[in-house]
Amino acid sequence: YHFKKKEKSPVVGEALHDFILILKTCLQPNKDSQLRLKLFALLSQLLQKANETVNSQGQFLSYLETMIKDILAPNLQWHAGRTAAAIRTTAVSCLWALIHCEILSPKEISEVEGLLMPQIIASMDEDSKIARLMACRIVGVFYKVCGRQFDSDKLIKTYPEVLKRLDDTSADVRLAAAHTLANWFKCLKDNDAKCYMQNNIRYLYQELLVHLDDQDQTLQNAVLEVLKEGSILYPEVLVREIEEVVEKHRTPVYCNQLLHHIQSSKEAVL
Template structure:
């Protein structure tokens, strides 16, 4: 337990005073060529530190100066895919660190956007990991990325996000499925706030069709989550969604969810 003491008591803030030593040391020790077990241990400690970032690495408000190093020199190399269980465990630990960092509230929206610019492609890849925890955290990270992106994301990059989240609706874990649905809601909110939504029409129509399949899912929690996604997206192209819903209503085991969606569509005006 000796190694964990710096995270407890009053010694955490000292980290924020020593970043010029701490960050280069971490960078050196967390390179992929270094001992895997050491890296796992360090990432475990780092994730705990980052969860309390205001009282540890950002105790002096200077962590932002090292954000690029942490992102590009520490996180990125350890998110690269390598075969083996230890390599997978390191990716999980790295994703956990990123989750701790993005949810610690020490980063501004712009800083999260900078992190997203670098890491979104990697996190879309970790959605496919064997580890359920990694997939779940990846969904949550993408949700945070999207919540801070507004309409800043490049449309060509943005359009690549939803198919990866859609795949997670087939996940073996309901937690992952529901987290993916939550991220899809945020993705749709971004489109509603963006100019030129017509650019996305064919993608949204495809998304409607796929989501309607899950509206008949055996798991009611998934049905509820998917209904919320469809409600969020309904104002984009309501006529299209009405048509798609009416086309599948009779194929569902129960028409209840489709009927709820159609009722919602009648009540919501289209966005322009």
């Protein structure tokens, strides 16, 4: 663990081949779990400042496939037990650090998504709040960067898991889920897939309108922004759904703001 002392130095980048080999060897699921936890914690720290550490020589991306297929993917697979859950959480945190450090191109993020989307969707159901939060954020980036290339089947399969997180026990996870759903709606802007998904979109409108009446005002504001984004797809459908529920809400203020936004957007087009 001599790397730890020089976490902000370029030494890891200079010995990158050896470092990746150590990770690949020691982070296999059959290796000591405590060692894996410590190595993942170290890797997460290094990835947060990737250009000063693992990518100090500009070589890290040549190891991206190894990082995804041989290091992260095996440790994101579900196994019973608290230690296994802790390892999955650290693996998800590493992936978030990798995506968040901005060294990946849109093409590379798309490659990561193609390999890891099912495991990240599954991570939204972890007991760990950190795992759920990071998973929501990662899926949000996948939608934002490459979601317009998703077919309707992938969009239909993934959004229910994000929607469930609006009922999460953590306020941070609920907000992250809201932001991710806004990105989901953006995937469908000018996308032929929306024609096949009107029922899914209507269902999402209905569920989001429930959360528009949430007791948490911060979440209400976040959901309002999600529905504003989503209103572009089928505004008339959303107006009908709002009219169905507005009298049941404790206050009509958010519904009225949303109706005003839809009307203003319609007038702007005209």
